[in-house]
Amino acid sequence: MKRLNRLSIVAVSTLVLAAIIVFAFDFRTKPRPLKLIFVAEANGEPIEFDTFAYTNPGGTEMFRLRDFRVYISNIKLADGDKVHVVENSYHLLRFDRSTPQFNVVLPKVPLRQISRISMSIGIDEAANGSIEVRGDLDPNNRMAWNWNIGYKFVLVEGAIQMDGAVMPLVYHVGFNENRRDLDFVASTSVDRDENRPLTFSVDVMKLFSGEEVINMTELQTVKMDRSDAALLATNYAQMINPIWGD
Amino acid sequence: MSKGFLAQGSFTTTEKRQNIKMKLGIAGLCLAIFIALLSAFWISRSPPVPTAIADFKAPFVFGRFSIPEDNPLTEEAFQLGRRLFYDPMLSGDNSMSCATCHQQERAFTDGQPVALGHGGKELAFNSMSLANLLWGPRRFFWDGRSPTLEHQALQPLINPDEMQQPLDELVRELKSAPEYPEMFWKAYGEVSEENVARALATFMRMLISANSKYDRYLRGELRLSPQEEHGRKLFMAHPDVKVSLRGGNCIDCHSQFVTAGFSDGWDGFINNGLDAEQNLGRGLEAVTGDILDRGKFKTPTLRNIAVTGPYMHDGRFATLSEVLTHYNSGIQFSDTLSPLILEADNTVVDPIAAHGLGLAPKEVDAIIAFLHTLTDEAFLTEPKFSSPFEEETQ
Structure with a gap:
């Protein structure tokens, strides 16, 4: 009888322990939202919009920024071999003086850790050639050129002081060939137990002072000229970087 | 003897039970009638369920739009809004309606450089067209001072330079008008400032121009x-x-x-x-x-x-x-x-x-x-x- 009681206690304890483990495991793998924070920067510092605070990378003139927008798309996250592909992943990062940082919340991410994240600056060819509304794509928004050309991938607008005058700066970069695919691997996987967001720096100055140094007085606008657009695309490939916090 | 008592006793119990059952039955019937009457009264006092606008289709290329949860598109609200839009009762001296400045043949504008308010007073702004308000900027008026169409709808009424209509007075007028109490009842339940705004907003939302x-x-x-x-x-x-x-x-x-x-x-x-x-x-x-x-x-x-x-x-x-x-x-x-x-x-x-x-x-x-x-x-x-x-x- 005593032996039977002991067996019962062991059996019940085992069951309870198993339930706790299963519950905890289930909790840890249950899809949870993941917040991505994109912080607009200029030369590694938070952007000051609407003031002539920046020097032309290829000259000496001062310029200001009014609007800075970037389409990112096709976000994929990985925890080792497990890969999560975000559906309808088209996100417009909008920065201006009232929004120096922009949050993207991915609703259901079933990963315990994040060891790798990939995304594109720009939009895949199929979506760029479509007028379908999905994600943040909207053919009636300010990023749409028109249905023949598709979307602007990166938009920077502002003004530069030249010879006592204030001149416009307009950089609208699109075209399928200018999509840039980014892939970031964490040195240490980010544990999601504390619902930590992932933070990224988006440095506007890298658009003008990367592999190609841009003199804004010589290149005040980039729109339809494909070689000019390619120059900026080469630079903006380095514009977004994760801040892993480790 | 004891058997007889028992038998008598048994009879008495059955009779009492039947009596109680009958009383319970009557009480139940009364309760049922009372509940039925109460329900009928309640139903008669509850507004009918408005008819959702069923054939409403937006052009695909116009993209997304949203309707406020507390003001769904219904036929009753649209008809009420349409009547209010054209009714000069909405101005203090009953001389102007919304349609004074928003005329259909001009795509709901008025042909004037700036809108003319009460007594022909020139206002600051040109009258805006009311087409396709479900899309485009989500703020209304030239300077964006209204965050919703419901808010926008009442502003010309209460503006002393425009329609000069105190809203409490308008609600009193609408309640005593022959058609409005029933129209409000069917659309929203009661005559109120909020429901005037809701009905006008519904009418404006349905002004869709997509056949050019x-x-x-x-x-x-x-x-x-x-x-x-x-x-x-x-x-x-x-x-x-x-x-x-x-x-x-x-x-x-x-x-x-x-x-x-x-x-x-x-x-x-x-x-x-x-x-x-x-x-x-x-x-x-x-x-x-x-x-x-x-x-x-x-x-x-x-x-x-x-x-x-x-x-x-x-x-x-x-x-x-x-x-x-x-x-x-x-x-x-x-x-x-x-x-x-x-x-x-x-x-x-x-x-x-x-x-x-x-x-x-x-x-x-x-x-x-x-x-x-x-x-x-x-x-x-x-x-x-x-x-x-x-x-x-x-």
Whole structure:
């Protein structure tokens, strides 16, 4: 009888322990939202919009920024071999003086850790050639050129002081060939137990002072000229970087 | 003996039970009748369920829209809103209705440079068209001072320069009018300020213009004339002399399908170079308090633009030709001028020398021809949008 009681206690304890483990495991793998924070920067510092605070990378003139927008798309996250592909992943990062940082919340991410994240600056060819509304794509928004050309991938607008005058700066970069695919691997996987967001720096100055140094007085606008657009695309490939916090 | 007692006792118990059952039955019946009467009374006092507008379809190319959860689109609300829109009872002295300044044949504008308020007083702004309000900027009035159509709907009523109508007085009038109590009952349940706003907003939301020549072109039903097609291409292009692309730059502010301003944030508010710095109106600054918004006004829809003159927030241009002349050669510089307007030029690379698009007369004519394809005769004559009072007198 005593032996039977002991067996019962062991059996019940085992069951309870198993339930706790299963519950905890289930909790840890249950899809949870993941917040991505994109912080607009200029030369590694938070952007000051609407003031002539920046020097032309290829000259000496001062310029200001009014609007800075970037389409990112096709976000994929990985925890080792497990890969999560975000559906309808088209996100417009909008920065201006009232929004120096922009949050993207991915609703259901079933990963315990994040060891790798990939995304594109720009939009895949199929979506760029479509007028379908999905994600943040909207053919009636300010990023749409028109249905023949598709979307602007990166938009920077502002003004530069030249010879006592204030001149416009307009950089609208699109075209399928200018999509840039980014892939970031964490040195240490980010544990999601504390619902930590992932933070990224988006440095506007890298658009003008990367592999190609841009003199804004010589290149005040980039729109339809494909070689000019390619120059900026080469630079903006380095514009977004994760801040892993480790 | 005992058996007899028992038998008698047993009989008495059965009789009592039957008695109790009968009483319970009567009580139950009374309760059921009471509940039925109460329900009938309650039902008779509950407003009927309004009829959702079933055949409401939005053009695919217009994109997303949203309806407030507390004001769904219903037939009853639409009919009520339509009647209120055309009823001069909505003004203090019963002399003006919404339709005084928003006339259907003019795409719900009035043909005046600025709206004329009570006693013919000139107001600050031109009367805006009411087409396709489900899309475009989500703020209303030229300076964006209303965050919802429900809020917007009451502002002209209570403005002392416009309709001079105290809302409590209006509710009293509506309650004593023969038709309104039942119409409100069916649509919302009761006559109230909020429900006046809701009904007017519903009517305005349903004013959808999507059957112009341009719409039929988009649906593949017809071709534009060569001049209209030339104008369409210019409309859709930002000029770029570097690649010999000529453009009217319209699309930088007016979206390609809706043709209104953009809906995100304040994207639909632009300083389009009407005035130099010293003469700049406040515009959006009056709402945000931010000097960097000075001179920015709401980008209006271009649907039916050929019949909605005069143009601009203050009606300063009488014709489309004058509007195009402004964009072509009359741009005034100020600190908040849109960089896209300042930069857009078809003739020179150096914007210092530019005051506009620099289009040739033929190109200007082509854009105007395209703008005429946005006129939607079906919208301008749609009986559902017309005055119900005229229907009643026919």
